[in-house]
Amino acid sequence: MLKPRKVVLAYSGGLDTSVIAKWLMEKYQCEVITFTADIGQGDETKDARQKAKKLGIKKIYVEDLKEEFVKEYVYPMFRANAIYEGEYFLGTSIARPLISKRLVEIAKKERADAICHGSTGKGNDQVRFELSAYALNPKIKIIAPWREWAFSSRKDLVRYARMNKISIDFDQGKKSPYSMDANILHTSYEGGILEDPWKEPDEKMWLRTCSIANAPSKSDIITLEFAYGDVIKLNSKKMSPAKVFEKLNSLAGKHGIGRSDIVENRYVGIKSRGCYETPAGTIYAKAHRAMESITLDRELLHLKEDLANRYSRLIYNGYWFSPERESLQTIIDDSQKSVSGLVKLKLHKGNVIVCGRQSPNSLYSEDLSTFEKDSGSYDQKDAEGFIKVNALRLKNKS
Numbered sequence: 001m002l003k004p005r006k007v008v009l010a011y012s013g014g015l016d017t018s019v020i021a022k023w024l025m026e027k028y029q030c031e032v033i034t035f036t037a038d039i040g041q042g043d044e045t046k047d048a049r050q051k052a053k054k055l056g057i058k059k060i061y062v063e064d065l066k067e068e069f070v071k072e073y074v075y076p077m078f079r080a081n082a083i084y085e086g087e088y089f090l091g092t093s094i095a096r097p098l099i100s101k102r103l104v105e106i107a108k109k110e111r112a113d114a115i116c117h118g119s120t121g122k123g124n125d126q127v128r129f130e131l132s133a134y135a136l137n138p139k140i141k142i143i144a145p146w147r148e149w150a151f152s153s154r155k156d157l158v159r160y161a162r163m164n165k166i167s168i169d170f171d172q173g174k175k176s177p178y179s180m181d182a183n184i185l186h187t188s189y190e191g192g193i194l195e196d197p198w199k200e201p202d203e204k205m206w207l208r209t210c211s212i213a214n215a216p217s218k219s220d221i222i223t224l225e226f227a228y229g230d231v232i233k234l235n236s237k238k239m240s241p242a243k244v245f246e247k248l249n250s251l252a253g254k255h256g257i258g259r260s261d262i263v264e265n266r267y268v269g270i271k272s273r274g275c276y277e278t279p280a281g282t283i284y285a286k287a288h289r290a291m292e293s294i295t296l297d298r299e300l301l302h303l304k305e306d307l308a309n310r311y312s313r314l315i316y317n318g319y320w321f322s323p324e325r326e327s328l329q330t331i332i333d334d335s336q337k338s339v340s341g342l343v344k345l346k347l348h349k350g351n352v353i354v355c356g357r358q359s360p361n362s363l364y365s366e367d368l369s370t371f372e373k374d375s376g377s378y379d380q381k382d383a384e385g386f387i388k389v390n391a392l393r394l395k396n397k398s
Contacts, residue, residue, distance in 0.1 A: 003028055003029075003030070004028055004113035004114045004141065004143070005031065006030060006031045006033065006110060006111065006113055006114075007024055007031070007032055007033070007114045007115065007116050007143060008033045008034075008103055008107045008112045008114075008115045008116070009021055009032055009033065009034050009035065009115075009116045009117075009118075010103055010115070010129070011034035011035060011036050012044060012048065013044060013047050013051040013052070014044075015154065015158065015168050016118040017034075017118045018161065018167075018168060019151075019160055020116065020118050020145050021034065021052070021055050021057065022055060022166060023145060023149060023160075024116060024145075031059075032055075032057055033057070033059040033061070033106065033110055034048070034057050034059075035061040035099075035102060035106055036049070036060075037065050037095075037099050038062065038064045038065060039066055039098070040182075040183045040184025040185070040242070040246075041181075041182040041183050041184075044182070045062055048060075048062055049062050054166075054167060059110065061102075065102070066184055066242040067240055067241060068098065069098055069183070069184065069242070070185075070241035070242045070245055071240075071242075072098070073094050073097065073098055073320075074094060074185055075229075075230050075241055076329055076332075077094050077315060078281070078285060079230070079288070079333060079336050080304070080312075080328070080329075080332045081285065081289060081292075081304065081305075081308050082311050082315060083312060084264065084312045084313065084315070085264055085265065085312075087260050087262045088260070088262060088274075088316075089185065090315050090316060091181075091183060091186025091187075091188060091281070092124075092125065092188055093124070093128060093315050093318075094185065094315055095181075095185070096128035096132060096318065096320075097128070097132045097320035099129070100130075100132035100133045101132065103115045103117075104136045107137075107140065108137070114140075114141035114142060115141070116142070116143040116144070116145070117130075117144060118145065118146070119144065119146065120146045121144070121147045122266075122270060123266065123268070124266050124267050124316070124317070124318070126147075127268065127317065127318045128320075129142075130142050130318075131317075131318040131319060131321075132318060132320060135321035136321060177191070177193065178190060178194065178205065179191040179192075184246065184249070185245065186276055186277060186278040187207060187208055187276070187277045188275070189201070189205055189274065189275040189276070190272065190274045190275075194274070194275060201261065201275050205275065206259060206275075206277060208253050208258070208277040208279055209252070209253045209256050209258055209259055209277050209279055210255075210256050211256055212256040212350040215255050215349050215350065216254065216255065217349075219347060220251055220254075220346070220347045221346055221347075221355065222234065222235055222283075222344070222347065223235055223236065223343065223344050223345070224287045224343050225341070225342050226287075226288070226339055226340050226343070228336050228339060228340060229288070229291075229333070229339040230336075231244050231284065231287070234248070244280075245281075245284075246280075247280075248279065248283050249279045251279075251347060252279030252283050252347065252352075253279045254347075255347040255348060255350065255351075256349060257279055257282050257283065257347060257350055257351070258277050258280075258281065258283075259275070259276070259350075260278070261273075261276075262274060267316065267317040282352060283345065283347070286345065286354065287345060288339075290357045291339050291340075291341055291343050291357060292339055293357065294341070294358075294359055294364045295338045295339050295341065295361045295362060296338065296339065297363065304332065307328055307332065310328070311325065311328050314328070338359075338361040339361075340359060340361060341357065341358050341360065341361065341362070342356075342357065342359070343356070343357045344356040344357070
């Protein structure tokens with residue numbers, strides 16, 4: 001790649017991206033533009049602008065993308081009931097396409113020569129950022145410092161930061177033993193003692209959920225109203241997508257809902273142990289499945305289950321902007337035409353318990369399902385022929 005004049009950096013304000021900003025200036029003598037996406041990670045974005053200014057950055061983008069993130073990325077994903085390897089709600093994975101999209105758009109606006117991210121050469125995020133960027137602009141140039149520079153550890157980065165008088169959290173008593181990622185959907189924790197899958201994480205690690213032991217004994221009962229597969233009201237109050245997640249995060253965190261500790265398979269071929277807090281997402285996923293249970297035809301529901309695993313892997317592996325994901329999304333969105341109604345849930349000591357569900361589009365028939373009397377549309381004697389036909393291949397298998 002020719003020496004870039006101008007680079008747009010995905011900037012968090014943390015150690016890695018602060019060092020990267022300075023390194024880009026030194027290595028390429030280029031102008032660095034920083035972009036920080038506020039997708040609900042908390043105080044991090046408040047400091048990013050000031051930290052970038054201290055580094056000498058002249059053009060700084062800090063954008064509130066919470067509503068777009070939930071409406072255009074999280075909601076479509078939850079319509080599919082996407083959970084990677086049965087446990088991971090894809091909190092980091094689903095954020096990368098949006099960040100990549102804005103990087104590409106800002107690069108075009110600023111006539112930059114390249115974009116840059118701080119993902120390591122061992123992780124999934126490098127794949128997600130770059131596949132998304134290439135899908136949106138096949139000619140985009142991408143700088144991935146962890147695959148270029150001579151630094152081999154974060155100790156090297158701390159040394160470089162101190163040599164260059166870069167303000168970092170290490171110097172303010174804020175050193176965390178974990179590598180963390182946060183947004184309105186989740187917080188993830190990796191590294192440190194978590195690299196040993198036998199060691200239990202310290203209770204102090206969890207930032208968004210209280211322990212089940214300390215959760216209140218009194219339950220909360222809530223209702224979620226769905227329209228076409230998306231939540232539009234919480235407890236009869238209409239809310240925007242991001243507001244729904246903010247409120248559910250608060251409720252779930254209070255009741256210790258949403259923790260998981262898993263070993264997952266990274267796309268690059270490495271097994272990784274990670275701990276996740278997905279408070280609102282845990283409630284949302286349970287409620288959505290309950291709504292579908294009474295509104296979707298059996299075979300359509302089963303087709304969605306088959307598609308969910310493939311869809312989950314596409315998001316995890318970085319293919320949000322791929323034609324296959326977009327085609328799957330069309331099928332999934334079409335399946336949600338009848339997924340409207342109310343779900344009642346009890347939140348108690350780490351549990352999300354479905355208490356009731358109702359819909360004007362319900363396919364559930366109490367007359368058909370009851371054991372108390374026969375319905376005129378179902379003759380129990382018909383089941384004998386049904387069983388015999390389906391038993392033919394089993395009787396003849398030898």
